[in-house]
Amino acid sequence: MFEQLGLIGCGLMGSSFALALRQAGLVKRVVGYSKSPSTTEQARQLGIIDVEAPSALLAASGADIVLLAVPVAAIGPTLKAIRHVVTSEMLVMDVGSTKADVVEAAREALRERIGSFVPAHPIAGAESSGPAKARADLYRDRQVVLTPIERTLTIRLQQAEAVWKALGCSVRQMSPDTHDAALAAISHLPHMLAFAAVNALDGQPQGSEFLGLAGPGFRDYSRIAAASPEMWRDILLANRAELRRQADAFRLALNALEDAMERGDAQQLEALIARASRVRSAWRMHTAGAAL
Amino acid sequence: MFEQLGLIGCGLMGSSFALALRQAGLVKRVVGYSKSPSTTEQARQLGIIDVEAPSALLAASGADIVLLAVPVAAIGPTLKAIRHVVTSEMLVMDVGSTKADVVEAAREALRERIGSFVPAHPIAGAESSGPAKARADLYRDRQVVLTPIERTLTIRLQQAEAVWKALGCSVRQMSPDTHDAALAAISHLPHMLAFAAVNALDGQPQGSEFLGLAGPGFRDYSRIAAASPEMWRDILLANRAELRRQADAFRLALNALEDAMERGDAQQLEALIARASRVRSAWRMHTAGAAL
Numbered sequence: 228m229f230e231q232l233g234l235i236g237c238g239l240m241g242s243s244f245a246l247a248l249r250q251a252g253l254v255k256r257v258v259g260y261s262k263s264p265s266t267t268e269q270a271r272q273l274g275i276i277d278v279e280a281p282s283a284l285l286a287a288s289g290a291d292i293v294l295l296a297v298p299v300a301a302i303g304p305t306l307k308a309i310r311h312v313v314t315s316e317m318l319v320m321d322v323g324s325t326k327a328d329v330v331e332a333a334r335e336a337l338r339e340r341i342g343s344f345v346p347a348h349p350i351a352g353a354e355s356s357g358p359a360k361a362r363a364d365l366y367r368d369r370q371v372v373l374t375p376i377e378r379t380l381t382i383r384l385q386q387a388e389a390v391w392k393a394l395g396c397s398v399r400q401m402s403p404d405t406h407d408a409a410l411a412a413i414s415h416l417p418h419m420l421a422f423a424a425v426n427a428l429d430g431q432p433q434g435s436e437f438l439g440l441a442g443p444g445f446r447d448y449s450r451i452a453a454a455s456p457e458m459w460r461d462i463l464l465a466n467r468a469e470l471r472r473q474a475d476a477f478r479l480a481l482n483a484l485e486d487a488m489e490r491g492d493a494q495q496l497e498a499l500i501a502r503a504s505r506v507r508s509a510w511r512m513h514t515a516g517a518a519l
Numbered sequence: 520m521f522e523q524l525g526l527i528g529c530g531l532m533g534s535s536f537a538l539a540l541r542q543a544g545l546v547k548r549v550v551g552y553s554k555s556p557s558t559t560e561q562a563r564q565l566g567i568i569d570v571e572a573p574s575a576l577l578a579a580s581g582a583d584i585v586l587l588a589v590p591v592a593a594i595g596p597t598l599k600a601i602r603h604v605v606t607s608e609m610l611v612m613d614v615g616s617t618k619a620d621v622v623e624a625a626r627e628a629l630r631e632r633i634g635s636f637v638p639a640h641p642i643a644g645a646e647s648s649g650p651a652k653a654r655a656d657l658y659r660d661r662q663v664v665l666t667p668i669e670r671t672l673t674i675r676l677q678q679a680e681a682v683w684k685a686l687g688c689s690v691r692q693m694s695p696d697t698h699d700a701a702l703a704a705i706s707h708l709p710h711m712l713a714f715a716a717v718n719a720l721d722g723q724p725q726g727s728e729f730l731g732l733a734g735p736g737f738r739d740y741s742r743i744a745a746a747s748p749e750m751w752r753d754i755l756l757a758n759r760a761e762l763r764r765q766a767d768a769f770r771l772a773l774n775a776l777e778d779a780m781e782r783g784d785a786q787q788l789e790a791l792i793a794r795a796s797r798v799r800s801a802w803r804m805h806t807a808g809a810a811l
Binding site for chain 2: 350351352369370372399408409410412413414416417418419420421422423424425426427428429430431433434436437438439440441442443444445446447448449450451452453454455456457459460463464467470471473474476477479480481483484485488489491493496497498499500501502503504506507508510512513
């Protein structure tokens with residue numbers, strides 16, 4: 228049980244965490260701060276935070292748990308801003324979608340206080356944003372990856388794990404690099420492809436006419452293209468080395484399909500589609516209830 | 520009201536059409552045929568068809584409405600097989616996802632009887648298949664594109680339009696070529712990209728480990744990759760000219776994102792993502808209730 232959550236970033240992810248923590252009976256008071264004062268005010272009006280803090284430093288001050296729910300490029304500067312109030316009794320986490328850059332920034336920002344910081348990435352989200360879209364169950368049945376480093380305090384790591392489990396998550400640990408490689412493959416590249424597909428459509432003279440015909444397949448395929456530009460700009464930049472590798476692997480796979488198509492090689496084309504269809508049909512989204 | 524539906528192809532699309540037609544009170548009797556006898560038998564056991572026909576010809580014989588729900592490459596041969604029982608009183612439709620090739624094959628197969636054939640593409644579907652997955656509401660609120668040619672009988676075209684409208688669809692007419700260009704952009708290319716993305720993942724040493732972490736974004740993005748290999752082999756081959764154009768446009772859009780990422784051009788990268796996000800957020804799937 229925590230006395231006070233310092234919530235830095237009252238958008239969808241941060242506000243949903245506050246709601247979930249409160250619903251689980253794990254926190255007494257939530258002090259929130261967002262870069263945009265109207266976001267902070269909205270979060271307070273919605274009862275997501277109890278008190279509006281005028282700065283990240285004041286949101287963190289006196290808290291025993293701090294969550295940074297800000298774009299990944301803002302995590303380093305935010306940690307720098309709060310470092311003077313970070314204590315070894317405090318659990319500090321982020322929810323960033325990349326981890327190698329976050330860990331690097333955290334080392335530099337927190338220095339000897341880094342032991343309190345547990346880098347976290349809950350694999351959850353929605354294309355909507357803002358506190359009004361927050362849901363107490365956003366993290367339920369989702370996976371959370373923790374990427375502790377050698378100086379992470381064991382007690383904080385255990386505490387982080389317990390918090391996410393209490394919110395209905397299953398928790399995995401991996402290195403920041405492994406996390407980033409995996410996420411490039413299963414999330415960051417798909418976002419890039421969806422952005423590119425929508426832009427390619429929009430760039431055609433008949434683009435909007437074509438879009439008017441699009442059905443459920445397009446709807447689901449392109450859903451992630453509606454994501455936050457600011458957030459995804461940061462993610463793509465932070466993880467560009469892994470993304471380059473994934474984009475190269477994707478291009479090879481696309482070329483293989485196109486080659487078979489151009490050659491009119493029906494057998495090879497069917498085999499390539501059958502492989503994708505088999506893999507995707509066999510895949511099940513991990514839920515917290517399932518064995519890891 | 521029809522006396523008898525001749526259903527050729529008792530899979531998901533065909534069986535759902537039969538169920539919907541029956542639910543709308545538009546047909547008295549359904550005679551069905553599938554290439555696979557077990558599919559035909561299953562459709563009969565499920566009450567989707569009343570009678571199993573031993574051939575496509577016998578399914579069509581005596582029907583006043585015939586639906587070909589077979590892979591696009593099979594439409595020509597099937598029309599050839601039934602041409603002797605096609606009359607000017609009969610409405611014959613397909614549900615194929617490409618239209619230029621279907622029209623071409625129909626001209627050759629039906630010759631002077633082509634007036635009864637109304638090429639149709641209901642933009643609906645699911646990754647599941649087979650009669651057991653059929654649903655009477657599969658076509659409800661979906662768009663159907665009809666691509667009549669100069670020799671299509673007006674009365675059959677009007678009848679086709681009335682049938683789909685009665686099933687809750689909104690109906691559009693366009694040329695076969697326009698249809699194929701639009702579908703390449705909004706459906707066929709997205710399928711190709713999803714097949715390639717899943718194959719690229721599966722081809723990596725850590726592919727299945729990565730897949731284990733995938734969340735809701737991947738789930739929706741890749742749903743269409745689970746589609747039928749036989750059906751999609753035919754679609755990609757039939758529409759390859761348009762697909763090539765769409766794949767080229769996609770590659771340019773992907774390169775633009777990657778270039779901005781590699782150059783570390785945050786502003787340009789954000790602008791490209793913002794464009795996709797704006798277009799996708801503004802898009803609404805057309806439903807039959809909305810104005811065309």
